[in-house]
Amino acid sequence: MGSAVELDAGGRTVRLSNPDKVYFPERGLTKLDVANYYLAVGDGILRALRDRPTTLERYPDGVEGESFFQKRAPKNLPDWIPTAHISFPSGRTADEICPTEVAAVLWAAQLGCITFHPWPVRRDDTDRPDELRIDLDPQPGTDYGDAVEAAHELRDVLDGLGLRGWPKTSGGRGLHVFVPIAPRWTFTEVRRCAIAIGRELEERMPGRVTTAWWKEERGERIFVDYNQTARDRTIACAYSVRPRPHAPVSAPLRWDEVGSAEPRDFDIVTMPARYAELGDVHADMEDHSFTLDAALELAERHEHDHGLGDMPYPPDYPKMPGEPKRVQPSRARHDGPPGRDS
Template sequence: MELEVDGRAVRLSNPDKVYFPEPGFTKRDVAEYYLAVAPGVLRGLRNRPTTLQRFPDGVEGEFFYQKRAPKGLPEWLPTARIAFPSGRTADEVCPTEPAAVLWAANLGCLTFHPWPVRRDDTEHPDELRIDLDPQPGTDFHDAVRAAHALREVLDAYGLRGWPKTSGGRGLHVYVPVEPRWTFTDCRHAVIALGRELEHRMPGEVTTQWWKEERGEAIFVDYNQMARDRTIASPYSLRPRPQATVSTPLRWEELDEVSPADFTLRTVPERFAELGDVHADMEQHAFSLEAALELYAHQGAGDLPYPPDHPKMPGEPDRVQPSRAKKH
């Protein structure tokens, strides 16, 4: 079948193929979902190098991350060259119109993972993405409490955040920033804000990289701002049995909702009623100067990078504490 979006026809092969067996959602359902929320999902993807998380046989089958633009890329879909921590490069797709989202959905892409940069400047992020990740013994409501406290921290340092569900148990808070800082700067800013949040909520929030040191707390995953780390875009479907959606929220909603409220079936109705509740985010771009001054003032230095990153300047030993003690 063909779907038409903004005057462009997109072919959908095998539209009755089941992608979410439990509720019975098909490829056609996925495509129609993305058509219904097209302005919102495109806001999060527009001109951003984007990794496609593809599930050719649905959520119960194998999946892979498509970082390089696939063969057969439509001539109207641009790409941008990005550099990985290893120094290798790749040309990634950069959606600029809703048809690009449907084209990816036809390839079995359920979740979009955009970089926090635009294709005209791939070295300077224009978003901080703060991931509040519940550890064992905590849940979404603990993440909500942390998010409210984070909102106060952001305000204290001249920043403003826009929250969304992760589609799982956690929350993401986005902060639009001026694109004049490096990935390292942005990561340091998130570390500083995370440490301040940890100071305000001792025992409830942690920035400890090693799981054995986190305890029952909300982990501020600062490494989501490391180069080549991405999180699910706003309005992305998540590969969970009920087809949950990473859904933008208003701050006043946080205490009233659950991640299970937002699915392929429910979010289009919400979008039709409210529109994209983060539509105004693109009108803002904040300075990181105060957050970076906080990082320097804290004097605690850097934290470990992900294991696939090369050793970085000022990084502490990347050794699990329990193993270090044995030596």
């Protein structure tokens, strides 16, 4: 597979073994191609990862081989890559890597990391998110075009709450919109805001958007996955490569590009040229830090005026205070009327 090569990343040398190992067989793209891609967009992906506890999605034998998510920092972690101590809903804890330089991205690529999944927190405060992340997930029967329509309406919802979002492709059919926020609120409060924003979008786009957690209730609509804001839930960061045959990437977009973008056009071959021309189109995110006061007030109104409280958590979470009965509706009908307590 070829001898090792050494790559320079911001003045630090990173050794890449087996650079000719094929990671994307459909296109013949190699481990070195992935590493060179991350070098080409280095400042952009570092902006998305800097100081964030990050889970590594590793494919040591390429995207057709076995894969795994690595949350705990590898034992051979260099001393120049810092970590942060994070806690999971189960009560267990771990130390996760927190990239502070492009070389850390290259070091992870050497381990077969294809996709980076950063937490929405920084290592100096791992309990208070500094990003509100909205995931617009197309369900069967819908596509990117439907997500675009939802995203434009979402932009208006956010504007009404004094918020601004930065959109990006998911690397698949969906869209992500990230809002930089002041790290003042807990995961529970940020999740509550995501639910309120999703419900507002659902009300504005009936039959086209849903916040229904259970798949059997979603239908052919765009699902606002509010649980992506729960603790230990992460979204692939901007510029991350996604493990699909054509080597797509999660591409940051300007709002005026959202409707005309074709997600398949953004991959590890095409993105470097775009980046060289435009730079990081989300670079100014770091200049903003919004408040969630208006979104929390919206959540209060939903609960006071319409009785809309919390929604189900993922199945691996412990029962949360105020959470409704965590059972899918078709089963609940057989078990009796659903209540607010399980």
